[in-house]
Amino acid sequence: MDKPEIHFDEPKFNYEELELQLQSYEKNPQGFQHDGPSIISIKQGIRAGRAGSVAVGGCLLHHDNVIAENISKANMPYHRLDLHAEMVLLNELEDRLCDNKKPGMRNYTLFTSQEPCPMCLARICFSQVGKTYYVYRDAQSPEAGELTNFERMPEGFQILGSRLVVEEADCSPVLKEIARQVWLNSIDGCVNEWFERY
Ligand SMILES: [Zn+2]
Numbered sequence: 746m747d748k749p750e751i752h753f754d755e756p757k758f759n760y761e762e763l764e765l766q767l768q769s770y771e772k773n774p775q776g777f778q779h780d781g782p783s784i785i786s787i788k789q790g791i792r793a794g795r796a797g798s799v800a801v802g803g804c805l806l807h808h809d810n811v812i813a814e815n816i817s818k819a820n821m822p823y824h825r826l827d828l829h830a831e832m833v834l835l836n837e838l839e840d841r842l843c844d845n846k847k848p849g850m851r852n853y854t855l856f857t858s859q860e861p862c863p864m865c866l867a868r869i870c871f872s873q874v875g876k877t878y879y880v881y882r883d884a885q886s887p888e889a890g891e892l893t894n895f896e897r898m899p900e901g902f903q904i905l906g907s908r909l910v911v912e913e914a915d916c917s918p919v920l921k922e923i924a925r926q927v928w929l930n931s932i933d934g935c936v937n938e939w940f941e942r943y
Contacts, residue, residue, distance in 0.1 A: 748940050748943070749940065751936055753929055753932050753933055754929055755929070756926050756929035756930045757926060758926050759930065760791050760794060760795060760800075760927070760930060763791065763923055763926055763927055763930075764788075764791060766919075766923050767784060767787060767788065767791075767920075767923055770784070770917070770919055770920065770923075772784060773917060776917070777915055777916045777917050777920075778915050779856070779878055779914040779915045779916045780916045780917060780920065782804050782806060782811065782854075782856040782878070782914075783856065783858075783878075783880045783914050783916035783917075783920050783924075784920065785802075785804045785811065785814055785856070786802050786803045786804055786830075786856045786857055786858040786880055786924070787802065787858050787880060787920060787923055787924050787927060788802065789802020789803060789804065789814050789815060789816045789830070789858070790802035790816070790830075790858040790859070790924065790927045790928065791927055792816050793816035793817045793818075793830065793931070794927060794928075794930050794931040796816065796818075796821045797820055797821035798816065798817040798818055798819050798820040798821045798931070798935065799817050799819060799820065799829075799928070799931050799932060799935045800817075800858075800927045800928050800930055800931035800932075801816070801817045801829065801830045801857060801858050801859045801928060802814070802815065802816045802817070802830050802857070802858050803815065803816075803830040803831060803834055803855060803856050803857035803858060804834070804855075804856050805834045805835075805837070805838055805853060805854070805855055805856070806853065806854040806855075806856070807852060807853055808852055812838075813834055813837050813838065815830060815833045815834050815837065816830055816833065817829050817830040817833070818833055819935070820935050820938055824938075824942070826939070827864070829861075829862065829864065829865050830857055830858070831855060831857050831861050831865040831868065831869065831877075832864075832865060832868055834855060835855070835868055835869075835872050835874065838853065838872075838874075839872070850872060850873040850874050850875055851873070851875035851908075852875060853874050853875055853876075854874070854875065854876040854877070854878065855869070855874050855876070855877045855878075856877075856878050856879075856880070856914065857877070857878075857879045857880070858879070858880045858881065858924045858927065858928070859879060859880070859881055859882075859924065859928050860879045860881065860882040860883070860893065860894055860913075861877065861879060861894060861895075861911070862894065863894055863897075863898065866894055866895055866898055866902070866906075866911065867898070867902055869906065869909065869911065870898070870902045870905035870906040870909065871905065873905075873908075873909065874909070875908075875909060875910065876909070876910040876911075877909065877910065877911045877912075878910075878912060878913065878914035878915075879912075879913060879914060880913075880914050880916055880920055880921055880924040881913075881921045881922075881924040881925045881928070882913050883925060893911075895911040
């Protein structure tokens with residue numbers, strides 16, 4: 746069978762250029778309440794891409810405090826294809842919470858630089874993390890449809906997730922485009938690595 750193909754846009758900037766764009770962006774928490782954690786997530790995304798994984802990063806907040814920042818580790822240092830940034834952050838949190846039966850997950854907020862995939866959304870529903878915000882959703886990408894990934898989850902997950910907020914971050918469109926460009930720098934190579942494993 747032929748190797749399947751998914752086509753993505755060519756990135757217009759490399760990581761160095763995108764890092765400079767991020768540095769020169771003045772964050773505007775009055776106008777966009779999620780600029781701060783969005784910038785952290787994109788910086789972590791660049792770190793993930795440079796390490797050889799899909800360039801997605803994120804952070805975790807308890808109330809308004811950032812308690813963890815991390816990256817996708819799906820492709821590097823070796824293939825652990827469950828370790829998307831969201832999974833890495835929730836693993837870290839659940840290890841910290843350990844046997845706390847009522848950790849008040851509603852008070853935690855997960856930020857990620859890219860819209861979570863269905864695997865991560867299932868985990869988000871199981872974990873009951875109160876809010877998830879993603880910097881960028883590419884409505885033009887091959888995996889995106891009219892509905893968000895969260896809206897397309899099977900019914901059982903929709904019930905599990907019915908009290909959760911899963912939405913695009915309220916951040917500047919400048920940051921959304923930087924997040925998209927960061928991701929585009931990594932996605933072709935990583936998808937090819939997955940197909941090569943077949
Ligand atoms: Zn994922």
